[in-house]
Amino acid sequence: MKNIVIFASGFGSNFQALTDAVKHGKLHANIAGLICDKAGAYAIERARINSIPVALLERNSFSSKTEMDMAILHQCQSWNADWLVLAGYMRLLSPMLIQAYPRHIVNIHPSLLPKYRGLDAVGQALDQKESIYGLTIHFVDEGMDTGEIIVQVPFEAEQLDRDHIEKRLHQLEHQMYPAVINKLILEESV
Numbered sequence: 001m002k003n004i005v006i007f008a009s010g011f012g013s014n015f016q017a018l019t020d021a022v023k024h025g026k027l028h029a030n031i032a033g034l035i036c037d038k039a040g041a042y043a044i045e046r047a048r049i050n051s052i053p054v055a056l057l058e059r060n061s062f063s064s065k066t067e068m069d070m071a072i073l074h075q076c077q078s079w080n081a082d083w084l085v086l087a088g089y090m091r092l093l094s095p096m097l098i099q100a101y102p103r104h105i106v107n108i109h110p111s112l113l114p115k116y117r118g119l120d121a122v123g124q125a126l127d128q129k130e131s132i133y134g135l136t137i138h139f140v141d142e143g144m145d146t147g148e149i150i151v152q153v154p155f156e157a158e159q160l161d162r163d164h165i166e167k168r169l170h171q172l173e174h175q176m177y178p179a180v181i182n183k184l185i186l187e188e189s190v
Contacts, residue, residue: 007089012043021178
């Protein structure tokens with residue numbers, strides 16, 4: 001069984017969806033641990049509730065980004081990670097990490113890339129009065145939300161309301177992310 005390490009910075013709803021998918025046999029992987037960069041992130045509590053090891057690696061604890069990324073890499077290696085899964089992790093990964101796990105780092109983003117990269121993609125789309133929203137699951141490269149697209153799921157917004165759009169996005173994310181990760185893992189095993 002493949003080991004995945006999940007990276008999260010906040011509430012951790014996608015972390016929970018992945019954990020639930022493992023429990024229900026929809027994601028055939030072992031969640032080896034959670035990497036988190038924010039001490040107050042609820043994702044940490046979710047990991048503790050699910051008996052998943054946590055490595056809290058905050059930027060201000062390191063003298064440089066490189067030192068932090070070395071610590072992240074060593075932690076992933078100590079957990080024997082096969083895949084790194086970003087689930088609301090709000091930092092760019094260094095080339096060192098990306099090169100250590102080529103085509104084995106996946107991210108989910110709440111827009112139809114290449115539109116609305118980076119922070120607050122929903123807000124960016126609302127500002128442009130978009131009517132079509134969606135999510136993108138992609139491999140991570142050295143850019144911000146620029147990696148090869150694995151799948152995109154569009155939907156038409158019934159109302160241009162942030163809460164409505166975000167609720168629909170979360171439903172899709174929680175359904176699609178575990179399924180896509182599972183498919184990648186199964187394809188690799190063939």
